[in-house]
Every structure is written in structure tokens, then in C-alpha cells.
Amino acid sequence: MIRLLLAGTFLFAWMSACASAAEINIGYLRRSDPKSTLSLVQTSAKDDGIAGARLAIDDNNTTGRFLNQQFSLEDVPLAGEGNASAATVALAERGISLVVADLPAGELLNAADAGSPRKVLFFNVGATDDRLREEDCRANVIHIAPTRSMLADALAQYLVWKQWRRWFLVVGSHAEDKLYGDALRRSAKRFGARIVQDKVFEDTGGARRTDSGVVQIQRQLPVFTQGAPAYDVLVAADESEVFASYLPYRTWDPRPVAGSAGLVPTSWDGSHDQWGAVQLQDRFMKQFSRRMTARDMQAWTAVRMIGESASRTGSTDPKAMLDFLKGPDFALAAFKGQRLTLRDWNLQLRQPILLSDGRMIVSVSPQEGFLHQVSELDTLGIDRPETQCRLK
Secondary structure, eight states, rough: OOOHHHHHHHHHHHHHHTTOOEEEEEEEEEOOOOOSSSSSOOOOOOTTTTHHHHHHHHHHHHHHHTTTEEEEEEEEOOOOOOOOOHHHHHHHHHHHHEEEEEEEEHHHHHHHHHHGGOOOEEEEEOOGGGTTTTTTTOOOEOOOOOOOHHHHHHHHHHHHHHTTEEEEOOOOSSHHHHHHHHHHHHHHHHHTTTTEEEEEOOOOOOOOTTTHHHHHHHHHHHHHTOOOOOSEEEEETTTTTTTGGTTTTOOOOOOOEEEEESEEEEETTTTSSSSTHHHHHHHHHHHHOOOOOHHHHHHHHHHHHHHHHHHHOOOOHHHHHHHHHTTTOOOBOSSSSBBOBBBBTBBBBOOOEEEOOSSSSSESSTTOOOOSSGGGGGGSSSGGGGGOOOOO
């Protein structure tokens, strides 16, 4: 009888604790329009990104059970003319002030401005634009996705370490390609590489896949790359997915390819297996039946940062969370060999960058020998003395 009473008492206490658990609701605002790719193998899954966030919600709730915190995720996909600002206002009206955002740069800025007077804190997991951390920075946007300059610097460090200093740079004709091209030119100058030829690949339209495509590509790509001055590596800037994937093994001279194809800098790759990453990869595979992408990992990191902040501060207030994340006590273990911290001058997450060939991790930057007075991770991207960001 006594045992039954004790069991009932513990059950009642547990149910009461669960009933009064602090609820932390996170919005996931994303542009769901599909992006075409040259490779059928690399076509994005419909749950790319948000799958990583869902895995992190499970991880947060594992800890949250002991701290009387309950995390949940609300998916808000935008398609066509969907308005990010209106979606932000709707989330705020439902009491959701923490938002993981997978949006293009312009839409993210609009959402951030709409959310600012409503005390909404955003975690950018998709946009790599440097301007979001520089002249267009916002005090309510934390950036998990690495910038183009961070990716370019990570690649440049490895190429220079390999003594592949002579680059043949090929840049696509779309706006995002040009931004990546600018980042690569900056990195070459910063780390002592030399661009021996800078060439534009014009997108003339037409079908990306045709029955005669292989024959045409095999004939056209060698001619396009013929006649370049002596170079060590061809570096491609092709975020619009027009030509870079066709370059490996088709250049006129037998040279490696890097950038948007070949050796690619990324925040995460499905082949990453160091520093305990296999455990995370296996859990993700078991739950979603596919490999974890960079966007999945960026979303996982954002939600885990929210969980870490909530557990350490005991608060669900966005300002308290932001203050903690900017402070010296925050660090996140993310299976990348170093703890991740936040740059307080532009709210960009410091992180190592993986260099992948699509099957294996070739290296991880920052490379050995690239030193910094504060953190070697600050050799990647815009450093404090260079920043144009003025957080308000």
C-alpha cells in the first residue's frame, strides 16, 4: 500500500512538472520553391534544412526534460508570392519570437525589419551573402550559415597550403555567381594566390539535360578552357548550377577543379566522420533515410544554440538568449573539432569549413600555419578590423 502511495505521489509530481514546463516554440520560415541542379544525385530533399531542425528539437527536449523545458517547431514554408514579412508578423502574433530562417538575402532583411519591433530573433541558416553581416547587418539576426568569404577563404588556404597558387578563375553570369567570384578574388589576394585568367561562363539558356548533352559538353568544355596561361587549379564560381559540375575531367589541361565543383568548401557533408560526427550522421539517417546536408546541419546548429541558451539562462526571452550567445560563456560542440562561438561584432558563427570532393572530406580549414591573435577561425571571412557592420 505504501509503495502504491509513493508511486502515485511521484507520478503526480511528474505530471505536474510536465504540465508547467516552459514552452519554447520555434518558427521555421523557409522558401520552399525547388532549386534545380545539374546532378540528379544532388537534388535537394523537400525537407532539406528543416530535417536538421527537427533532429535538434529532439536533442533539446532530451535535456529539456530535466530542466522543465519543452521545445517545439512550427514549419512555415513560403512558395510563389509568399511574403516573409507577413509570415513573421503572423508568427509574432502567435507568440513565437525565435525564428530559424532559410530565406534569400532580400527576404531575410524584410522579415528581420518586420520582426524587430516585435522582438523577434532570427537565425539565418540559408543566406551566405556577406552584406547581411556587413553594411546590411541587423541586430536581431544571428548567422549560422557561413559567408561566401568564409567559404572562399577556407578553399584558398588549402590551395595555397598545397602550393597551387596559380588559379584559372571561371565565374558564371548570374548575380550570385559574381558575388562568389568576388569572394574568391578577395581570398586569392589575401592569401597570396594569383589569378592567371579570369573568364566568364555565359548562361545562354536552353535545356540542361538533352539526349546529346554528354557529346556536346565533351566537345565544348575543353575548347572553353583551352589557351589559358599555365595554372595549377581551375576555380569555378557557379552558385546558379549552370556549368561547374561539367568541368571535372573535361578541362583542356589535366588540372584539378575547385570551388562550385570538384573540391567544394561547405559547412557540412554527408561523408564527414570525425570528432563524433558518425553518431550524428547515423541518427539523422535512421530518422530521415538520407544523408545530412550542410543546410540540415546549419538548421540543427541554430536550434541547438537556442536549446543551449535556454538551458544556460533559464529564460525564454529572446534578448536574454542573444546576450548569452554574444557573451564569452557560449560555446557549442558541433562535431567539427572545435567549439563554435559567435562573433559579437556582426553575429556570425565562427566555424571550421570542410573541404569535400563529394565522397570524402579532403581537409578542414583553417589550415595549419594561418594564425590569428584571437581565434584561428577568424582567418575565415571578414575580421573585426575590416567589418562595416554597426549593430543597432
